[in-house]
Amino acid sequence: MNAFRVGLIGLGTVGQGVLRVLQRNAGEIAGRAGRRIVVTHAAMRDPARLRDCDLSGVQLGTDPMAVVNAEVDAVVELIGGISPARELVLAALQRGKPVVTANKALLAEHGNEIVESAGRNGAQLAYEAAVGGGIPIIKALREGLAGNSIDSLAGIINGTCNYILTQMTAKGQSFADALADAQKLGYAEADPTFDVEGIDAAHKLTILAAIAFGMPLRFEAVATEGISAVTAQDIQLAQELGYRIKSLGIAKRNSLGVELRVHPTLVPAGHLLAKTDGALNAIRVHGNAVGQTAYVGRGAGGDATASAVVADLVDVARLQGADPRHFVPYLGFRAEALRDKRALTFAEIESAYYLRLRVADEPGVLRAITSILAELDISIEAILQKEPREHEDATLAIITSQIPEHRCNGALEKMLQLPFVRPGASRLRVEHFE
Numbered sequence: 001m002n003a004f005r006v007g008l009i010g011l012g013t014v015g016q017g018v019l020r021v022l023q024r025n026a027g028e029i030a031g032r033a034g035r036r037i038v039v040t041h042a043a044m045r046d047p048a049r050l051r052d053c054d055l056s057g058v059q060l061g062t063d064p065m066a067v068v069n070a071e072v073d074a075v076v077e078l079i080g081g082i083s084p085a086r087e088l089v090l091a092a093l094q095r096g097k098p099v100v101t102a103n104k105a106l107l108a109e110h111g112n113e114i115v116e117s118a119g120r121n122g123a124q125l126a127y128e129a130a131v132g133g134g135i136p137i138i139k140a141l142r143e144g145l146a147g148n149s150i151d152s153l154a155g156i157i158n159g160t161c162n163y164i165l166t167q168m169t170a171k172g173q174s175f176a177d178a179l180a181d182a183q184k185l186g187y188a189e190a191d192p193t194f195d196v197e198g199i200d201a202a203h204k205l206t207i208l209a210a211i212a213f214g215m216p217l218r219f220e221a222v223a224t225e226g227i228s229a230v231t232a233q234d235i236q237l238a239q240e241l242g243y244r245i246k247s248l249g250i251a252k253r254n255s256l257g258v259e260l261r262v263h264p265t266l267v268p269a270g271h272l273l274a275k276t277d278g279a280l281n282a283i284r285v286h287g288n289a290v291g292q293t294a295y296v297g298r299g300a301g302g303d304a305t306a307s308a309v310v311a312d313l314v315d316v317a318r319l320q321g322a323d324p325r326h327f328v329p330y331l332g333f334r335a336e337a338l339r340d341k342r343a344l345t346f347a348e349i350e351s352a353y354y355l356r357l358r359v360a361d362e363p364g365v366l367r368a369i370t371s372i373l374a375e376l377d378i379s380i381e382a383i384l385q386k387e388p389r390e391h392e393d394a395t396l397a398i399i400t401s402q403i404p405e406h407r408c409n410g411a412l413e414k415m416l417q418l419p420f421v422r423p424g425a426s427r428l429r430v431e432h433f434e
């Protein structure tokens with residue numbers, strides 16, 4: 001049988017990984033796909049740049065549309081960003097060519113248009129690498145858990161943030177140094193603010209929520225907070241209280257609608273997510289038949305992400321020539337079964353909270369603060385008072401019970417009006433996964 005010919009757009013961290021993995025595991029991949037899978041055409045921006053992969057036999061160029069138009073059986077988009085990625089993907093689908101992409105930004109923000117085009121043109125669209133790097137979470141949700149109604153999922157879905165928080169926690173490294181290392185290791189997005197401000201995780205959560213809950217892709221519905229405001233002191237206090245700080249993506253549904261949120265979160269130190277360190281990702285999914293399931297693995301990096309891209313290529317090669325009605329629906333549910341859902345704002349959610357306050361070292365401070373919490377019917381689950389050094393302020397860290405967020409904000413506002421509470425308090429959400 002003829003080889004399955006791949007056109008690769010982008011020869012960066014992931015693109016080079018795809019070539020390496022296809023070459024390293026060529027025999028087993030052919031055994032699974034029924035034929036060899038080979039990259040015949042590739043495009044990049046800078047042909048002078050050295051690549052860490054064998055490019056022999058690959059027709060190289062700098063025009064990505066030439067790859068779309070070449071005699072290839074599938075197009076793999078690995079340049080990232082919206083334009084020209086969107087135009088390239090739509091052009092390939094319009095020509096009926098299967099598309100494999102790792103581009104979560106493109107899918108989260110333009111995925112409904114892309115899914116519609118794939119359906120109209122009867123072309124395959126695969127995006128396992130867009131969430132969780134090498135973890136097969138898309139396949140697990142779309143196929144493995146298809147018998148369940150998924151009520152919630154939560155996870156570490158940005159390797160860069162997890163790497164930074166791990167380095168700050170375990171090695172006392174500064175935020176800036178840890179981010180620079182994550183960039184060197186190939187984990188970060190081209191613009192790393194996408195990682196640290198939670199935008200990349202929000203892109204991924206958009207995709208997970210669509211396929212878990214059977215809704216269209218709604219990036220604007222994700223409430224997002226980054227990790228840049230998390231301080232070394234918060235990390236230390238959280239540890240003393242028995243927690244680790246992780247950036248989580250959380251999707252839950254209830255009678256009001258869906259909660260879609262990304263934010264730094266205190267997680268009990270013994271929990272799987274608290275123990276997932278470095279660039280690893282971990283996603284916990286709860287289905288009403290199976291109960292709790294968990295998926296852990298490398299969430300970023302060339303070869304790990306290439307593992308997911310190549311798995312998609314095997315699927316696409318196996319299904320070449322099949323009737324599109326037999327494809328797994330792009331978003332897990334058939335297009336006519338997708339239903340939009342109301343998304344709750346941060347103010348509408350309920351959570352437990354960690355509050356850190358800097359207060360004057362005076363008698364009566366603790367009583368005044370606990371009175372505010374009592375007035376607003378907020379129970380204290382834990383409290384930690386750090387005695388000040390001479391002439392310094394004291395620090396108070398409090399973990400509250402589960403309360404509506406607007407009530408927590410009201411309490412914090414009142415506390416900040418007290419004369420002995422200094423500006424610059426911190427408020428983070430706490431998840432107990434009960």
Ligand code: NDP
Binds near residue numbers: 011046079104129
């Ligand atoms: P890189 O920045 O390392 O690579 C991008 C590649 O695209 C480069 O080879 C670049 O060329 C090429 N490129 C960019 N624009 C053009 C253009 N207009 N025409 C031709 N080539 C172009 O990105 P990554 O490999 O890290 O990421 C690729 C995609 O995978 C992104 O969507 C990213 O979000 C996603 N992803 C990345 C992961 C990771 O761990 N890095 C993990 C999961 C998903 P040149 O090399 O010449 O500059």
Ligand code: HSE
Binds near residue numbers: 158
């Ligand atoms: N920048 C992303 C991350 C790459 O750090 O998770 C993987 O999607």
